[in-house]
Amino acid sequence: MKTLDLMKRFAPYFKKYRATLALDLFCASLTTLCELVLPLIVRYITNTGMTDLESLTVQMILSLGALYLVLRVIDAVANYYMANIGHVMGARIETDMRRDLFGHLQKLSYSYYSNTKVGQIMARVTSDLFDVTEFAHHCPEEYFIAAIKIIASFAILGTMNIWLTLIIFSILPVMLVCSMYFNKKMRRAFKASRDQIGELNAQVEDSLLGVRVVKSFANEALEEEKFKEGNHKFLDIKRKMYRYMAGFQTTTRVFDGIMYIVVVVAGALFMINRQITPADLMAYLLYVTTLLTSIRRIVEFTEQFQRGMTGIERFGEIMDAPIDIKNVPDALPLRKVDGDIEFRHVSFQYSDDHTEVLSDINLHVRPGDSVAVVGPSGSGKTTLCNLIPRFYDVTAGEVLLDGKNIKDFTLHSLRSQIGVVQQEVYLFSGTIFENIEYGRPGASREEVIDAAKKAGAHAFITQLSDGYDTYVGERGIKLSGGQKQRISIARVFLKDPPILILDEATSALDNESERVVQESLEKLAHGRTTLTIAHRLTTIRNATVIWVLTEKGVEEQGSHKELMEKQGVYYHLYRMYQDTMTR
Incomplete structure (x- = not known):
């Protein structure tokens, strides 16, 4: 993203703190005033000493010294405010951005998390936004100070010798062009660095959460090798980043030297021709030093600026992720639920690969019914049940609850009426x-x-x-x-909840645990509309109705007895399961 677009995106976060920002910039102008006054005092004393030494009294010198001392006190108070309250403002903006980011993450659908690594998200929520604190405080402050110094220096120096001033300031655009070249390179390198640290976070998280699997297969060396590869890739990116930073800083130092030598040589020539006084030349050198000090601060800030821009860009990438599932306009809260569920011509496909999972499904669940959903892996059993609480939205058709489209209800109220017990x-x-x-x-x-x-x-x-x-x-x-x-x-x-979804809740348990948990599930399901996704077919024989879901859709439905008598898909699945259990 372009820097201007990122700044526009970031600017609204200053709105709450505009009074703090205004006072911070006012303090910045006070600290700048102190730096700008010193060369004028030196110039005045030098000129007076060279032209009328007798008028340079002790009282005058002490008065000027007292004036500068007062300015330094003002500078100290202003600088304290900038360092304290200014940084707190940056931290508050970071907090606001993290709040918005986390809030947006809570609204994103299952499909987003299916395609995004948690380590990448964590990097954006934590380390990326850390850089925004310094950026939020220093960015307006440093550029405001630099602008004041450049404008004030040009105005003051122009009154001394306009031609020397134009020569000096003509060098600045060339410096700016060179800086912009390295800035673009640094931005890309910082972005790549952030992306790679996110990958490292994801890899570390994956390895540590799966540490028992790693140890059981004695694959510690493999994990170390994988980490080493990612770590070295990060090092290569950092090398490139620091190469661009070195080029940027070296270019700036070269222009520093050019500006000093131009002031000394050109200023000396103007002084020979009596177009500038020695006192003015000394003031020139002091102002150029002040100007270059400001430019050096901008250079030093550039790294933080690019980190901040990268953090804002990566923040924006998540904030721009569309919320696929949200409340429709005029959605109403769902209050009393009978538990009548109907799938009417429902089709579904995942947005990322457009693979059709469900096609023209028509099913009905009466209030209080216990429905079992069975079928081979990949037939869409879990997907079908996930459509009820709107973890996914149908591609076509509609899901009705008590005769109304579930999209007519607010998400929070809908999901508050549904309980889910999952395998994992x-x-x-x-x-x-x-x-x-x-x-x-x-x-x-x-x-x-x-x-x-x-x-x-x-x-x-x-x-x-x-x-x-x-x-x-x-x-x-x-x-x-x-x-x-x-x-x-x-x-x-x-x-x-009045509606219950049991997603293979006992399939990962041993026989003893399954028996205890199954008893608990039967108590839980009593009096509720229940949909059970099951691999262990012996647990669903008492279901009111069984849906047999295959890649062709719902091939069969009926009670256990009816389906066994039919000797169709369910019959063969059940016999296969029994044979497996008796081996």
Whole structure:
């Protein structure tokens, strides 16, 4: 993205803090005033000493010294404000951007996370926005100071000798062109650096979360080699980045020298021709020093500027990611739910590869029915159920709840009425109590314990050292699969939704854990409209209706008895499952 476009995108974040920014820039102008006054004082004393030494009294010198001392006090107070409040303003802007970024991430659909590495997202939420704090504070400040110094210096020096001033300032555009060349190179290098650090984060996260698999296959050396490759790639990018930075800084130093030598040589020639006084030439050198000091600060800030621009650009890339699933205009909150679900001519395909998963599906679930969805892997069982809470939106057709299109309801109210128990349980890093309470934030301890009892989890929880306050570890690593699943069921019990989706909730458990969890699920499903996706077909024989989903669509539907008598797809799936279990 172009720098101007990025600045326009970033500018609204200053709106809340425009008073702070205005005061910060006012303080910046005060500190600049102090630097601009010193050469004038030196020039005045030098000129007076050379032309009328007797008029240069002690009182005058002390008065000028006192004036400069007052200016230095003002400079110190202004600089304190800039360093303190100015930086806090930058931190507040960073906080606002991180809030907006996280809020946008919460609204993005499953498909976004299916195609984006979490490590890349983490880099953008953390390290990328760290650079914005310094950028937000220093960018307006440094360029404002530089603008004041350049304009004021030109005006003051022009009164001394306009031709020497024009010669000096004619060098600045050439310096600017060279700087812009290296700036573009640095921007690309910084962007590549940020992208690669995101890849490294993703790789480290992947390796550490899968550390048990790594160790079980004794593949530590392989992981180190993969990391080494990514780490060296990052080093190569940094080498290129620092090469451009070195070129930028070297070019600036060369122009520094050119400007000094021009002032000395041209100024001396003008002085020989009596077109400039020695005092004015001395003032020239001081102003050029002030000017070059300001340019050096801009040079030093350029690295931070490019980091900030890169952070804003990567921030914008996420913020520009479209929210595929959102509330339609005039969406209404869903209040009372009977649990009547209908799929009417539903088709679905993923947006990234346009592979059609479901085609013209027509199904109906009556309130309180227990529906089982079976079929071979890849037939779209999970996708079909994910359409109900709008984790994905249909490509064609509509899903109805109690006779109304689910898109007519707000997302929050719709999902609040649906409980999902998945095969892969996710527990947050925290206590057992906090993980169960997540089903209904703010629930009392008694309500949490009651939900755990219904889920068959209370007995094992009370046997733990800290009971409900036991820390479960990252992703619940300290608990067994069956224990984690029962906590996830307790979470749904606490939520108490009228519609329930069980996505292969017992397929990863051993027989004993499956039996306990299955009993909990049966309690949970009682009186609710339930859709169960199952591989273990013995667990769904009591379902009201079974849907057999294949790549051709819904091939069969009926009760277990009806489908077995039909001896079709379900019959063969069931017999195959039984044969597998008896081996």
